Amino acid sequence: xxxxxxxxxxxxxxxxxxxxxxxxxxxxxxxxxxxxxxxxxxxxxxxxxxxxxxxxxxxxxxxxxxxxxxxxxxxxxxxxxxxxxxxxxxxxxxxxxxxxxxxxxxxxxxxxxxxxxxxxxxxxxxxxxxxxxxxxxxxxxxxxxxxxxxxxxxxxxxxxxxxxxxxxxxxxxxxxxxxxxxxxxxxxxxxxxxxxxxxxxxxxxxxxxxxxxxxxxxxxxxxxxxxxxxxxxxxxxxxxxxxxxxxxxxxxxxxxxxxxxxxxxxxxxxxxxxxxxxxxxxxxxxxxxxxxxxxxxxxxxxxxxxxxxxxxxxxxxxxxxxxxxxxxxxxxxxxxxxxxxxxxxxxxxxxxxxxxxxxxxxxxxxxxxxxxxxxxxxxxxxxxxxxxxxxx
Numbered sequence: 001x002x003x004x005x006x007x008x009x010x011x012x013x014x015x016x017x018x019x020x021x022x023x024x025x026x027x028x029x030x031x032x033x034x035x036x037x038x039x040x041x042x043x044x045x046x047x048x049x050x051x052x053x054x055x056x057x058x059x060x061x062x063x064x065x066x067x068x069x070x071x072x073x074x075x076x077x078x079x080x081x082x083x084x085x086x087x088x089x090x091x092x093x094x095x096x097x098x099x100x101x102x103x104x105x106x107x108x109x110x111x112x113x114x115x116x117x118x119x120x121x122x123x124x125x126x127x128x129x130x131x132x133x134x135x136x137x138x139x140x141x142x143x144x145x146x147x148x149x150x151x152x153x154x155x156x157x158x159x160x161x162x163x164x165x166x167x168x169x170x171x172x173x174x175x176x177x178x179x180x181x182x183x184x185x186x187x188x189x190x191x192x193x194x195x196x197x198x199x200x201x202x203x204x205x206x207x208x209x210x211x212x213x214x215x216x217x218x219x220x221x222x223x224x225x226x227x228x229x230x231x232x233x234x235x236x237x238x239x240x241x242x243x244x245x246x247x248x249x250x251x252x253x254x255x256x257x258x259x260x261x262x263x264x265x266x267x268x269x270x271x272x273x274x275x276x277x278x279x280x281x282x283x284x285x286x287x288x289x290x291x292x293x294x295x296x297x298x299x300x301x302x303x304x305x306x307x308x309x310x311x312x313x314x315x316x317x318x319x320x321x322x323x324x325x326x327x328x329x330x331x332x333x334x335x336x337x338x339x340x341x342x343x344x345x346x347x348x349x350x351x352x353x354x355x356x357x358x359x360x361x362x363x364x365x366x367x368x369x370x371x372x373x374x375x376x377x378x379x380x381x382x383x384x385x386x387x388x389x390x391x392x
Contacts (some may be wrong), residue, residue: 016251018078020069025129027064031134035162036380037075038131040242043198044077045124050188050195053088053117060084061113062123063104064130074245088117102146103136110150118178125173132166137174149155165192197235198248204253206292207236211260223267224365230264231369238377257378264371277366286311292345299371301344303332307356319363319370326360 010204020026023041027033031039045067052059061064070076099109099119106122109115130136137156138149150269158172171190172182188195195204214229237257244250286308293301311327330332330353337349363384 016078017066018070020071020081022065023067023077023285024064024129026069027131028135030087033131034380035166036377036385036386037370038128039166039192039194039197041075041077041131042124042128042193045079045127045197046188046193048079049124049184050079055183056084057300058086058087058088059122059123060119061085061100061104062120062127063101064127065101067127068356073296082230092100093381095242102143102150103138103140105150106178107150108178110147116178117184117265121173121181122178124187125170128173129158129170132162163192165190168307195201197239199239201243203236203243205238207233207240209342210236214260216223219266222270227264227267227271227369228365230260230267231371231374234260234264234371234374235377238374241378254378257374261371261374264369268369268371272366277314277362279321285355289345289348289352292342292348296338298333300336303329303336307333307352310356312358314359314363319367323360323367325361326356326363329359330356 001013001015004012031240049059053138059079059082062079062082066079066081066322068080099105099115100123104109104123105116106119106124108312109119126136126138139150140146140148153176156171156176156390158170162170169182169187169190172190173187175181182310187193210233214226214233217223217229218226234257237253237260241250241253241257244253289304290301295303304323306325306346307329310322310329312321313319313325332363333349333353335343337346337353340346
């Protein structure tokens, strides 16, 4: 709202004019959106919801028709139509009337006539699903069909073709039971949302501050810290490209990205000449541990199997999967090692844990300097540019 006025009969509200239509028409025109573009849209929606939550307000009618585009060639989203908006309460609220639009309405509103702020998160899941797959999960010809699908207790199926982070978030948002649905706090922190790297006016400053530190460490010969900071700054620089509308300034940022990317790759070759974070860990302990397990020690066997998988994945340079496997195995092995009555095996478990923790930390450091994602984002940004999609 820009301004308002009134007379004896009417109240006049002056609002920002958004000439780009709404998100529904945008999706229809594109049929489906790339995961990259859908993620940039999601970041804007999440940012708006975060602001609303700070004011203790939930929207209750989130849908593509109520999300406006600032202009035809600048894809900046504006959340509109707060006719069903509510102040947040600590407890769930009951309604005699359906609130929102059936296709985007959380099941609990229809089935139990009971809702809380998590209803907005269901709607976000439906919007993200529609962006990616061109239709809402419960798309139907009649209201009766939608109603039947809302009453159905079977899980919402997520089609393939998306990243693991994207699929995970969708599955958490589209939980029929609000108690099992992702919390707002976890939604904001989710790696697919990644609000920290949302394109904004502060992106350039953040990138510049970090890269200055990288240059200092580089000059001092601390290449590991320099590489880590170069990699971190590049993520903010890419966000800055998306935010900047002036083409000359965008090109200037692109040149910086290319220069710092080149230096980061040089440092990576120095630190990781074989493109691996470290040598393979000592594999002599695991066979000894496996041979000591009895038939009843199922949990220990499973934990060690996961650890063995982590080592194999790391050896095959599947570092993201390896790191996840290390995390799972370490989390399970720590309490098992503490509770083990076998003194000799306990010492071996503790030694193996120390090795695995060290290996996981090295892989984590290596992944933090992975430039592949930054390169892919740059490529996708260029694809958006060629389609007159300036993502902010």
